[in-house]
Amino acid sequence: MVQLELPVTEAQQMLSACQDKIDVSSTEGYELFISQLKEGLKNTSHETAANHKVAKWATVTFHLPHHVLKLVAGAIVSELKKINLNVAALSVASSIMDRLSYLLSSARPELGVGPGRSVDRSLMYSEANRRETFTSWPHAGYRWAQPDPMAQAGFYHQPASTGDDRAMCFTCSVCLVCWEPTDEPWSEHERHSPNCPFVKGEHTQNVPLSVTLATSPAQFPNSSDSSDKIACYGFGSCPQFLAAATKRGKICIWDVSKMMKVHLKFDVNPYDPAILRQLILCSGEQGQQVLTESRRPTLTWLEESSSCSDLPKLEGDR
Numbered sequence: 582m583v584q585l586e587l588p589v590t591e592a593q594q595m596l597s598a599c600q601d602k603i604d605v606s607s608t609e610g611y612e613l614f615i616s617q618l619k620e621g622l623k624n625t626s627h628e629t630a631a632n633h634k635v636a637k638w639a640t641v642t643f644h645l646p647h648h649v650l651k652l653v654a655g656a657i658v659s660e661l662k663k664i665n666l667n668v669a670a671l672s673v674a675s676s677i678m679d680r681l682s683y684l685l686s687s688a689r690p691e692l693g694v695g696p697g698r699s700v701d702r703s704l705m706y707s708e709a710n711r712r713e714t715f716t717s718w719p720h721a722g723y724r725w726a727q728p729d730p731m732a733q734a735g736f737y738h739q740p741a742s743t744g745d746d747r748a749m750c751f752t753c754s755v756c757l758v759c760w761e762p763t764d765e766p767w768s769e770h771e772r773h774s775p776n777c778p779f780v781k782g783e784h785t786q787n788v789p790l791s792v793t794l795a796t797s798p799a800q801f802p803n804s805s806d807s808s809d810k811i812a813c814y815g816f817g818s819c820p821q822f823l824a825a826a827t828k829r830g831k832i833c834i835w836d837v838s839k840m841m842k843v844h845l846k847f848d849v850n851p852y853d854p855a856i857l858r859q860l861i862l863c864s865g866e867q868g869q870q871v872l873t874e875s876r877r878p879t880l881t882w883l884e885e886s887s888s889c890s891d892l893p894k895l896e897g898d899r
């Protein structure tokens with residue numbers, strides 16, 4: 582079961598597309614989807630009628646099985662692509678598809694990146710996915726044609742016998758090889774395919790990296806292990822810094838004074854006796870009045886760990 586919140590404007594775009602532009606009513610679970618959409622919009626219009634500030638942040642919430650959301654959003658995307666109109670719901674539905682692919686690891690599709698393999702074009706609407714195809718991009722020294730700007734300009738990398746730097750657009754049919762050191766991805770895209778809907782800034786399936794990142798759960802930056810999510814955070818004596826830690830002892834300090842950026846990263850062993858002792862001392866200081874022999878301080882973030890039996894014995898822990 583998935584809980585999905587859509588801002589009211591996006592929910593309205595979805596409703597108007599489903600009612601006026603396309604017919605996806607034969608899709609499994611459509612009735613559930615549309616009734617929650619209508620109900621949600623009705624509720625928020627009551628709540629927000631008197632208050633514009635509330636209205637700005639109001640959302641419509643869906644509670645639907647993963648496969649139902651995926652089927653309905655997928656049907657909306659494919660029907661809107663067929664009618665080929667500049668409709669905002671296309672971006673909304675494809676960002677739902679992108680988000681769903683990260684929720685279940687079994688639902689995470691293979692991009693098809695690697696030597697001799699063929700990239701799955703149907704997944705290239707996501708900038709994050711396009712970025713991943715550039716692992717063997719041959720022009721590391723070029724000024725503009727670098728993986729990030731290439732992916733932002735709609736390209737993914739699909740080497741072929743015609744060129745090891747073959748780049749294709751996720752939405753139009755442009756296919757470019759033999760990139761020059763001074764080529765700029767957006768202007769090349771525009772020059773070779775001026776009618777591409779993405780170049781023209783129309784509503785496309787494109788899901789920008791910022792949307793993918795903004796809808797992801799908090800986790801350690803550049804962590805290879807996506808299951809090691811942030812478990813606790815806190816402010817210290819410096820208001821411009823925010824510290825967060827994962828269960829396995831990765832610690833990150835963000836500078837939040839302007840735009841949030843990583844200031845410092847390091848690892849500790851959360852089972853280190855020195856750290857455990859410090860934690861006990863800290864909680865002892867804070868709770869001295871209530872601390873009795875029967876109510877020892879507990880380390881809640883360690884309790885869930887499967888390796889609790891490996892914990893070193895603490896002083897006085899008999």
Ligand SMILES: [Zn+2]
Nearest residue numbers: 750753774777
């Ligand atoms: Zn294009």
